[in-house]
Amino acid sequence: MESQKVKKIPISEIFYSIQGEGKYCGTPSVFVRVGGCNLRCPGFGDKGCDSYYAVDKRYQKEWELKSIEDIKTEIKKYLKFDPHLVITGGEPTLYFKELYPLIEWFEGQITIETNATIDIDFEKFPAYKKVAFAMSVKLSNSGEEYNKRVKKNVIKSYAKNAKKSFFKFVIDKDLKKEIEDITKNINLSIYCMPLGATKEELEKNAPFVFEFCLKNGYRYSDRIHIRLFGKKKGV
DSSP, rough: OOOOOOOOOOEEEEEEEEEEEEEETOOOEEEEEEEEOOOOOOTTTHHOOOGGGOGGGGGGGGOEEOOHHHHHHHHHHHHGGOOOEEEEOOOOOGGHHHHHHHHHHOOOOEEEEEOOOOOOOOOGGEEEEGEEEEEEEOOOGEEEEEHOOOOOOHHHHHHHEEEEEEEEESSSSOOOOHHHHHHTOOOOEEEEEOHHHHHHHHHHHHHHHHHHHHHHTOOEEHHHHHHHTTSSSSO
16 A cells, blocks of 8 residues: 655744744744745735745745654754744644644644634644634735635634634734724734834834723733844744
């Protein structure tokens, strides 16, 4: 019988660093960044997306196809630090079936950074219930059409089944009505962080976001990696 072909995932980079944003900001983490995204976000361009090299197909030649065992081998190098695992991108849920053995295997806290547009069957893939989905649902400043970037059935499913999840919005102006539309009747923490992929852009937008969070009772999230390193990879 012919052996089953090992499924491989396009990986932009794997590295050990400090989580720089969101609910677990400041936590030592291993980052697994997949390549590819189902949204274009033309309103951001290269400036707004700090991981453009994992999104833009022009960078595909830099992605490496890796099996789950390959990824585990990389992660094991850092287990002595008891890190969190952060699966990011690009859009990780494009590969939720292929990534599932990794989710089952890793014993610590897992965060999946996602645009929350791809449905997951939590009964068929129950290990995803232990994951914190950092739902960075795109707003109008992304330039994407509403019906492409907001999938309320998916958002509600993540919130219902993965209780550690939270919202993480990128803003540069008052988008409260959009945030309220997306988060209505969902009891999860809401983090807002400044738009910007450079230190200068971050500092320009941060004061507004700070005041916006104070005014509306949201949680402010900085972007430590951008503040310290700009667009540098592997941080």
